[in-house]
Amino acid sequence: MSVRPELRQVIHEQLHRMDVHGKIREVLAETLRDEFDDGSHNIAEEDLMKALRRRGIVDDVMKELHFLGGDHSRELTSTPKPATPFVDKQLQTPKKSKPTNIDSSRRYLHLQVLGGKAFLEHLQEAEPLPGQVCSTFTLHLHFRNQRFRSKPVPCACEPDFQDEFLLELHKDSLGDGSRMADGTTLLSICDPVQMVLIKTDISGETTLVASHFMEWRSVLGVERGVTNPTVELHGVGAECKVSVGILNVKLELYPHLKQTLSSEIVNTQLTLERQKTAEKERLFLVYAKQWWREYLQIRPSHSSRLVKIFAQDENWVNRPVCCYVRPLRAGRLLETARQAARFVNVLGYEKATVVGGGGKQEQWCTMLAFLSRNKGDCEDHCNLLCSLLLGFGLEAYVCVGTKGRGVAHTWVMTCATDGAMTFWESLTGQRYIHKPINPDDPPLVVQPKPLYPYQTIGCIFNHQCFLANCQPSDSVDLCVFDLHDESRWKPMSGEAIKSVCSPGSITSLPPFPPLCSSLIDAATESNEIELQLRVLVSEHRKDLGLATVWEDQLSYLLSPALAAYEMERCTGISAGNEEFQDAIQRAVPDGHTFKGFPIHFVHRNARRAFATCMRSPLCEEIIGCRGDQMRIAVRVRVFTYPESACAVWIMFACKYRSVL
Template sequence: MSLPPEKVSELKQIIHNHLLKSGIRGKIREVLAENVRDDQGQSHQSLSEADFLSALQNRGIIDDVMKDLHFYQEAPMDAKNGSPPKHAPDFVNKEITQPKKCKKHNIDPSRCYLFLQVLGGKAFLEHLQEPEPLPGQVCSTFTLYIHFRNQRFHSKPVPCACEPNLEEGFLLEIHRDGKGESNKMADATALLSVSDPVHLVLIKMDTTSETTLVSSYFLDWRTVLSSPSGKTCFAIELMGVGSESKVPAGVLTVSLELYPPLTETLSTDIISTQQSLERKRTAEKERLFLVYAKQWWREFLEIRPSHQSKMVKIFAQDENGVNRPVCSYVHVLRVGRLLETPRQAARFVSLLAHEKAPVVGGGGGGQEQWCTLMAFLCRGKGDCEDHATLLCSLLLGFGLDAYVCVGTKAKGGTHTWVVTRGTDGSITFWESLTAHRYLHQAIDPEAPPLTPQPKPSSPYRTVGCVFNHQTFLANCQPSDAVELCVFDFQNQSCWKAMSEDALKSVCAPGSVSSLPPQPSLCAPSLDPAASSNQLELEMRYLVSEHRKDLELATVWDDHLSYLLSSALSAYELERCTGVSCGNEEFQDAVRRAVPDGHTFKGFPRHFLHRSARRAFATCLRSPFCQEIVSCRGDHVRLAVRARVFVYPENVCAVWLMFACKYRSVL
């Protein structure tokens, strides 16, 4: 049976997508490593292709690849005899062509749904010269993330190209806002009042698993309300982010369809009038707030001329270059059972990588970019402002009196962190990039010279303002030094507050249509045990290959490897709670496992990714790890343990520990 070229290409792409999704390639590498090791142990003949395929079949890996591939015959009727035409069967991945959310049993006939279908991309000119990847080849990919009214979805990764094959469907449920009316069918007028946009975030991931925010777009879906068929199709132009927010990044073709179709549609004039009224109302509220903010700033400068140089940040630009009040970046965020304690929330935020907004060219400071929460979570990394606003939102959700601080660190660089005030008057600083906590005690500059003063424990030098979702306070104390600062926010001689009503008019949820909707966190989908086992197998293979290059044999001590788990768990627990525990039991177990006259060496490392090769290359740059991995001596036994701790959004804390024991020779 022969296939036309387009069907061959389609089959290759389906198999490639399936391999990426199910982790089959890791299993193939594992089988290859074992067979090569067995083959070299028995004879030095090269491993044949037939033997390798037989090993894959015995493991059931070939069956795993084929089980999701289905055949079907297209059913157009032949013009002559009314029977289906005879041709080669097509290969179809049902998971791709039929989005899971479109299954009939998932649709409640009493609810209203919006089916958003992405039909492909074009004009991504940055990738014009990229060649089409071969099946199985690692390449850069695009992933599209969707957020609508607390519902989040994402597409499958597709290879980056000038015309990426972004074809995916998403079923979004539309809720009524009125109390007790969530189960009632919404009519066209009620749907017109739902002004929440669909937030589209396009992320690029390169071959080293580094992510880049390509575009962040807010789609007003209500144009479909004027379509007699309940369905419309159009193209949207995605713009770049940051300094490229005025430059097109590419075009997506999207289709919108309502389920069930409306019995009565609205005219385009009514929809455009509603959108115009919302824009005017938002513009007027923002204009009034800007007038108030200017007057408030003039009053602040009149207190003391030196206030001109203080770090008082009222507005900040998001990834689309839109100026928004900083208070709008914070909201009360409750995450159910995904995070159990405030300290665990701080640990989660610290695991999101720190990276300043990229700037084309040099010239000093980076581009200011306070990302929306959706863009920050999808990208998985951001600047200190993104971390601080997320941590403050989570701490507010846990019931703490939390604020974001804007100031400088000891080296003079602009920085943001979080402060919480206890009911007993205690002040605690939270560093969102590291999850470290510092108890603040102010120095009294008017105390007698011999009076003992507290020593500064935090790395922060000055603080200009603090804010949360409903409060903005500027520091009007004689000195903005953190060590002298009194965090009594009710004291008007120390802190100048903005009007809460003015802030609420532009920062409260639903106050203006320009505010981006705030998503909730997603539960992790990674299996910690499976991820840990996979990473450990890959690390063992890399260590064995490294020692083979040094002409050293590798003998693994499985018992010693198992004992390292308790140490890695203790390290992560200490990062979460700040309390060290379990080290005594680990040391006692190691003493029992290492015979008299033998030496034990261990080397732990922490990572924010699960790439074995990247991690191993980093570890080898340490002389301590190099000494263990390249250990020579009598009766050398090696051990390695990997532990992947999974948090919401599939954020991972990865711990690796290399160890060896050997007989000491005088």
């Protein structure tokens, strides 16, 4: 058996401290004198060890060193081991620690992420220096109404994920809440653990790297309820078949099952579920094809209408569009439906990227992917807004049609109990009341002039119904929204939709994740952006050969205007403008001129916002203004919403004395 260098060093220090070598020399001299007086110096090792044992020296050394262990290994416990200068990452494993925040009456799945490997896109990236800003990976998890997020780690070929998450495995039925779920109950929980990997670059822009549904129930069929699967993550969209990396994961049940299920039972259950899912999807596809044939028989021109029954998610899995909408309650994070519309509006808008030409790539993201990335396409915004409006008790639908120049577009519609129809534009938060035009009215009858940008409508849907427009014209202006009239709106079978889209269905998407409160401090962020803008303005005026004199009082007086702008976006009500104008008139002396430029952003990048502002002639005039007693002001107000979404209002202003 070889002794580790650390152990050899500790033993050497301990022997030196006890002066064992001096004692051995004394025993050796005494043994030579007393027991070998015949002059022979051929002393065997066994004779010397016997003499040492008789004096008790060997026992003293062993007691002092405290050797413990079994037949093949011994570990020194009296003296701590020195730090090892090099640790191989492949051999490094986190300390086994049992989670402490456990309710003894519940059962949990302890999920540990022990690092990643084979993220080949980042193979050439060098390790960041301490304090250096770099792109990062963040892993988001969702399981049965529980959301988690890992610590950001630098992007690398082998990202150093070292996180653990405690997922509660609870029953759906309310009456069994106090009873711990047994193996059979756990096997019936078909919800996967959704994992979404987000990349954040140095400018704060986010990119969806991968979205994966992990089947966790394999842990039910292993001894001691512990397994170490590897999770292979694939790209999104057109790259869904390409591996982007591998995560090393450890799954463990707490407490362990008293009676472990056999792996054959677990595999059989999973196989039966896959077969059942495939059969339900096949039956729905057969029904959808038959329904579509019937729809085309009504009028051949229906083939050109935007009737969208299926949509691809970020993994290019075809799902019925009704799966993407579900009533979503925001708890106390959002108070009104209009505030919900404002929240959806401030989430970033970005079309799905496509490699090469060929037009737009359609991609309807799952809710966790959309919220984790904090931006998405028009359809993602509409699905979220419709879900929130349903949660607020409204009758809401997603509308699929076109807007100006025939561009495909989606928006949300709500139906009031009195029959009034309201359109909600998810990208701007604007609302429009629909007043249909009757083409049979005589020419002298004044027809309402539509204010909305929508041109045609092909279908509407929510989580329970799907209706296709079968009126002679698909123009929004002429459309009659009597949704119960099957001569105008052809419905799909509610039972067919429920078979594949109902909550808990194994063919459906998992339940929507709950919304998370903002992690951003509005006041701190407002001050930070404002300071950065002051520096940028001063540098710009310096380049123009102009001095910059700031007036803090004028900057402060701009705050009520920004608050009023945001309140108007949320409620549609304008208030506080009179007080703001009165304060400005008092702050600007006679003979002076005041100019102001407000602008709105949904990001917090000061340099990017300043570049956008300078493209406005009015803002450029204010920033580069020359005059007597010239004073500059800027005010920033950050309004936070769930999911750390922000509405950022900026107002530049100046006042100066007019010179004839």
